Amino acid sequence: MKYMLLIYSNPATWEALSPEERDRLGPEHAELIRELTESGEWLGGSVLADPSNTKTVQVRDGAPITTDGPFGESKEHLAGYDLVACDSLERAVEVAARIPDARLARVEVRPLMDGSGLEM
Incomplete structure (x- = not known):
């Protein structure tokens, strides 16, 4: 089964970390990805741009x-x-x-559905 691990962040928590603590997080995540790649469990992932670059779109009354x-x-x-x-x-x-x-904010684990959605 495929799972999307949605990684959440809180800017205030990030800012409260020391530079040394922040510097350890990237390599720690990279090591996890290396292990998952070796085991065949890694399918992909990405870091998202800062929320200041984000737009949310809703359609109301057709607009x-x-x-x-x-x-x-x-x-x-x-x-x-x-x-x-x-x-x-x-x-x-x-x-x-x-x-x-997961230690700083949270990570949501969400199964991916295939086209039919019958597995849920």
Whole structure:
């Protein structure tokens, strides 16, 4: 089964880290990706641009409404994602717990549906 590991971040938490703590996070995540690549579980992932570059679009009464940012009332934002193929939800949760951001904010584990959606 494929799982999207949605990585959330909070700018205030990030700013509170020392430069040394911040410098450790990237290599720690890179090591996890290396392990997942070797095991065949890594399918892809990416870091997302800062929320200040984000637009949210809604259509109301047939007209698009665009606002700045992902969610105006939230301190956290979606910062990136990892896409993995794991044998079980439990394994996907285990992987998500190793993403450094899980200690700082949160990582959401969401199964991907195939075209039919019948597996859910």
